[in-house]
Amino acid sequence: xRMLRSIGxxxxxxxxxxxxxxxQAPEPAQTSEPAQFAVTGVEVLAERDTPQACFSFNHPLExxxxxxxxxxxxxxxxxxxxxxxxxxxxxxxxxxxxxKYNVTLKQGLPGAQDVGLAEPARYEI
Numbered sequence: 760x761r762m763l764r765s766i767g768x769x770x771x772x773x774x775x776x777x778x779x780x781x782x783q784a785p786e787p788a789q790t791s792e793p794a795q796f797a798v799t800g801v802e803v804l805a806e807r808d809t810p811q812a813c814f815s816f817n818h819p820l821e822x823x824x825x826x827x828x829x830x831x832x833x834x835x836x837x838x839x840x841x842x843x844x845x846x847x848x849x850x851x852x853x854x855x856x857x858x859k860y861n862v863t864l865k866q867g868l869p870g871a872q873d874v875g876l877a878e879p880a881r882y883e884i
Contacts, residue, residue, distance in 0.1 A: 766831055776860075781789075784858070794817055794818075795855050795874075795877055796816065796817065796818050796870040796874040796875060796876060796877070797816065797817055797876070797877075797880075798814050798815065798816055798864065798876075798880045798882075799815045799816060799817050800814075800815040801813070801814050801815070801884060803884050804835050805856065809810070809852060809853055809854070810854040810855065810856055811840070811850055811851065811852045811853075811854065812850065812851045812854060812860075812862065813848045813850040813851075814848065814849045814850075814880075814882075815847055815848050816847045816848070816849070816865060816870060817847070817873060818847065818870045818871060818872070819846055819870065819871040820844040820845075820846070820847065820849060820869070820870055820871060821844070821869040821870060821871050822844060822846075822871070826844070826869055828842040828843075828844055828849060828868070829840070829841075829842040831864065831865045831867070831868040831869075832851065832862065832863070832864060832865070832868075833862070833863040833865065834860050834861070834862050835860065835863075836858075836860070837854065837856075837860040838854065838855065838860070839853060840852060840853035840854060841853055849864070849868075854884075859883065859884070860884050861881065861882070861883055862881070862882045862883075862884055863879050863880070863881045863882075864876060864879065864880040864881075864882075865879055866878050866879050
């Protein structure tokens with residue numbers, strides 16, 4: 760019986776299992792100030808009849824009707840698009856298939872709770 764236990768233990772160790780307790784990594788320090796409002800990603804929906812580009816943010820956008828998000832976006836070459844804010848995304852609808860655009864989200868673009876982009880965010884789509 761003792762021999763079987765030793766063989767079982769050797770097999771257990773050979774498979775990479777350990778009998779030692781796993782070391783716990785220290786938890787990251789919590790900061791008292793929230794993360795700066797920023798763009799976290801861009802998704803281009805080119806398979807639609809009219810292509811759309813959506814910019815994701817790490818915080819929700821301000822939904823007030825007083826915000827004109829079209830004034831916060833610069834597109835080169837200039838093209839007329841509709842700009843829609845949805846939760847954590849700002850979408851540009853009305854782009855052309857096969858075209859390349861330089862899009863700038865201007866400094867101060869408003870997020871919810873009185874936050875805004877600290878600096879312009881530039882993307883080539």
